[in-house]
Amino acid sequence: xxxxxxxxxxxxxxxxxxxxxxxxxxxxxxxxxxxxxxxxxxxxxxxxxxxxxxxxxxxxxxxxxxxxxxxxxxxxxxxxxxxxxxxxxxxxxxxxxxxxxxxxxxxxxxxxxxxxxxxxxxxxxxxxxxxxxxxxxxxxxxxxxxxxxxxxxxxxxxxxxxxxxxxxxxxxxxxxxxxxxxxxxxxxxxxxxxxxxxxxxxxxxxxxxxxxxxxxxxxxxxxxxxxxxxxxxxxxxxxxxxxxxxxxxxxxxxxxxxxxxxxxxxxxxxxxxxxxxxxxxxxxxxxxxxxxxxxxxxxxxxxxx
Amino acid sequence: xxxxxxxxxxxxxxxxxxxxxxxxxxxxxxxxxxxxxxxxxxxxxxxxxxxxxxxxxxxxxxxxxxxxxxxxxxxxxxxxxxxxxxxxxxxxxxxxxxxxxxxxxxxxxxxxxxxxxxxxxxxxxxxxxxxxxxxxxxxxxxxxxxxxxxxxxxxxxxxxxxxxxxxxxxxxxxxxxxxxxxxxxxxxxxxxxxxxxxxxxxxxxxxxxxxxxxxxxxxxxxxxxxxxxxxxxxxxxxxxxxxxxxxxxxxxxxxxxxxxxxxxxxxxxxxxxxxxxxxxxxxxxxxxxxxxxxxxxxxxxxxxxxxxxxxxxxxxx
Numbered sequence: 251x252x253x254x255x256x257x258x259x260x261x262x263x264x265x266x267x268x269x270x271x272x273x274x275x276x277x278x279x280x281x282x283x284x285x286x287x288x289x290x291x292x293x294x295x296x297x298x299x300x301x302x303x304x305x306x307x308x309x310x311x312x313x314x315x316x317x318x319x320x321x322x323x324x325x326x327x328x329x330x331x332x333x334x335x336x337x338x339x340x341x342x343x344x345x346x347x348x349x350x351x352x353x354x355x356x357x358x359x360x361x362x363x364x365x366x367x368x369x370x371x372x373x374x375x376x377x378x379x380x381x382x383x384x385x386x387x388x389x390x391x392x393x394x395x396x397x398x399x400x401x402x403x404x405x406x407x408x409x410x411x412x413x414x415x416x417x418x419x420x421x422x423x424x425x426x427x428x429x430x431x432x433x434x435x436x437x438x439x440x441x442x443x444x445x446x447x448x449x450x451x452x453x454x455x456x457x458x459x460x461x462x463x464x465x466x467x468x469x470x471x472x473x474x475x476x477x478x479x480x481x482x483x484x485x486x487x488x489x490x491x492x493x494x495x496x497x498x499x500x501x502x503x504x505x506x507x508x509x510x511x512x513x514x515x516x517x518x519x520x521x522x523x524x525x526x527x528x529x530x531x532x533x534x535x536x537x538x539x540x541x542x543x544x545x546x547x548x549x550x551x552x553x554x555x
Numbered sequence: 556x557x558x559x560x561x562x563x564x565x566x567x568x569x570x571x572x573x574x575x576x577x578x579x580x581x582x583x584x585x586x587x588x589x590x591x592x593x594x595x596x597x598x599x600x601x602x603x604x605x606x607x608x609x610x611x612x613x614x615x616x617x618x619x620x621x622x623x624x625x626x627x628x629x630x631x632x633x634x635x636x637x638x639x640x641x642x643x644x645x646x647x648x649x650x651x652x653x654x655x656x657x658x659x660x661x662x663x664x665x666x667x668x669x670x671x672x673x674x675x676x677x678x679x680x681x682x683x684x685x686x687x688x689x690x691x692x693x694x695x696x697x698x699x700x701x702x703x704x705x706x707x708x709x710x711x712x713x714x715x716x717x718x719x720x721x722x723x724x725x726x727x728x729x730x731x732x733x734x735x736x737x738x739x740x741x742x743x744x745x746x747x748x749x750x751x752x753x754x755x756x757x758x759x760x761x762x763x764x765x766x767x768x769x770x771x772x773x774x775x776x777x778x779x780x781x782x783x784x785x786x787x788x789x790x791x792x793x794x795x796x797x798x799x800x801x802x803x804x805x806x807x808x809x810x811x812x813x814x815x816x817x818x819x820x821x822x823x824x825x826x827x828x829x830x831x832x833x834x835x836x837x838x839x840x841x842x843x844x845x846x847x848x849x850x851x852x853x854x855x856x857x858x859x860x861x862x863x864x865x866x867x868x869x870x871x872x
Contacts, residue, residue: 351565
């Protein structure tokens with residue numbers, strides 16, 4: 251598949267501290283790509299590198315087939331990077347029109363594009379108000395509007411729901427869904443795991459400047475799923491634990507239920523585990539596949555790294 | 556480039572600091588001129604009733620000379636130089652503030668990031684901003700010069716008997732030091748042009764500091780610190796150096812600007828050239844052409860550095 255973003259071996263230090271340490275990314279066109287990581291893990295620095303705002307110490311970046319410093323490539327990109335930045339003494343509409351003019355749009359086209367973008371994020375009613383008086387949430391919506399101004403092919407969003415009220419969060423998530431359905435590539439950096447779980451088909455997890463996991467969201471969630479096997483007695487559970495260990499499967503006692511083991515079925519699958527137990531005269535009272543949340547996968551991958 | 560100039564117009568036209576400077580500086584210059592003109596129109600002198608009869612003719616001549624002398628700066632074309640000189644400090648500070656503000660705010664507001672993403676050609680962007688800055692300084696300056704040209708019509712100061720200045724009254728030691736002869740239009744404009752150089756240098760220096768230090772306040776403070784430190788170091792070197800080293804302080808920006816203004820005032824007949832920095836121990840006079848060439852290198856060097864700094868800047872705002 252053609253890549254919207256391709257990065258190889260990105261390294262960037264601030265002083266002697268590596269903010270980004272050997273990251274490689276492949277973001278397919280048309281995908282919604284989640285970029286996860288705790289605060290300070292290097293997400294924003296990576297985005298700045300991708301957009302050509304910072305120069306990497308090492309590594310290469312291709313954005314929509316070109317260089318991130320190439321005007322024709324950047325013309326197809328809409329981006330929010332960290333906090334929204336606008337001219338406080340200009341109105342929302344004037345701010346957007348200014349950037350439209352800067353992008354070379356004729357005045358009438360820029361004005362129409364500004365109206366449209368403000369309408370999409372629900373700011374039409376305050377289009378004439380000075381941005382200096384906007385709340386954090388309104389500025390965040392305006393930042394989203396700015397990303398849509400040039401009808402981009404690739405949308406890079408760094409914490410787009412920061413500062414939004416619950417209704418705003420829902421709106422922005424719906425908007426990201428719309429963008430994805432319209433065939434655009436969305437690169438979503440966030441630490442809100444539910445956002446990624448709901449929206450992204452691929453995900454990368456970053457910790458201390460390094461990628462600790464990357465792949466399809468469904469695969470990552472599968473990696474974290476557990477088989478909960480409940481027995482009637484503790485004696486049965488103990489015996490089952492030994493049988494599973496002999497078969498190379500690690501079982502741990504569930505903390506939320508008595509006489510229950512949690513097993514990662516791995517390649518074997520649930521039915522093979524059931525057969526193995528039955529072959530040893532062990533018959534579970536209940537056998538349930540517990541889906542992992544992205545949160546548990548994330549914590550497992552990032553804790554202690 | 557056109558889109559950049561248009562975008563800058565959208566940005567600049569709503570800024571109160573720009574409006575205040577472009578309209579306020581000429582207003583301030585006019586106010587200062589009018590205050591001076593009113594004062595010059597009413598010179599204080601002794602009442603003739605208090606003067607013994609044998610001295611009355613001499614005192615009357617002195618009063619006439621003082622009146623003519625005080626009125627001289629308010630006669631066209633010298634009024635142009637008077638108007639511009641009266642607002643030099645404000646004009647230079649305003650030019651420096653404008654540059655620091657229009658460049659530094661992009662960093663403190665973080666808007667430079669959007670600018671670079673919407674128009675990655677940083678050099679053209681800075682070129683457009685420089686064009687607007689120079690334009691704003693020129694418009695403000697032209698307004699001050701135009702006011703200087705028409706002010707004598709609005710506020711007329713009668714010089715009385717100007718021949719009193721040439722009848723030996725000045726030799727009596729009662730007049731303050733200063734020129735008593737006429738000033739040509741070319742001379743007045745030469746002084747005005749030298750002050751414009753001062754304003755442009757202030758703009759270039761503060762703009763560079765704002766770009767490098769990434770904020771308006773730091774830009775103004777940085778430029779101010781540079782001027783103070785350069786002045787102290789130049790004075791120190793001037794007082795200690797000997798041989799060819801005496802020429803080193805003459806390369807300093809502030810020294811060259813002051814020398815340019817001094818040369819222009821002497822050429823225009825507004826100053827005799829005595830006093831000021833030229834009387835400092837260790838002062839070496841450079842030919843005006845050499846001085847102007849050094850200043851040109853400074854101005855273009857500072858503006859060139861704007862582009863180098865922004866081109867190499869990493870945008871982490």
